[in-house]
Amino acid sequence: MATVEITAETFEKTIADNDIVLVDFWADWCGPCKMFAPVFDKSSEEHGDVVHAKLDTDANQQLAGALGIQGIPTLMAFREGVLVFNQAGALPAKSLEEVVTAVKGLDMEEVHAQVAAMKAEDESAAS
Template sequence: MATVELTDATFEQTVKDNDIVLVDFWAEWCGPCRMFAPVFEASSEKHPDVVHAKLDTEAQQQIAAAAGITAIPTLMAFREGIMVFNQAGALPGPALEQLVEAVKGLDMDDVRQQIAAAGNGAPRS
């Protein structure tokens, strides 16, 4: 599967409707973004079960701002609609492969329990 372009209008639905979504936040003028593009594209071909999406931060400023993007490239991974990875910087191919496998291997029940526990902590006095 080739990479897909996301827009402010399609971002949320894409993340909700797919089990695993990797999002590459990039811009045309960004040298490291251009260097990462073929690595990301190769991963999309190797893992057709994972949506590999690109979001141009210059053209889609609303989502980039909402996502708190302050450096590019930034890679985010979503599993079952939950962000499970967020890191600025281009990853080399082997590191991206490890990330994809790690996201595939997550126990999402455990992740949801951790999120619930973090959100329900007793206030400290």
């Protein structure tokens, strides 16, 4: 599957409609982003079951800010709508492959249980 361009308008739907989504936050002026792009594109070709999405932070500044993007490139991985990986910096191909393998191997029942527990803890602390 080829890498897809997403925007603030398509971000949430892309995350919700797909099991695993990797999002590369980048900008045209960013040298490390340009170095990471072919690595990300190659991964998209090797992992057709994983959506590889690119989001231009200059064109989508409000969303990038809301997501706390402070450096680019930043890679986020979502599985079943849950953010499971978030790291700034260009990854070498081997490290990106390790991230994809780890995300695919997650026990999502456990992850969802942890998210629910954290949400319940936050709600009880707020009241």
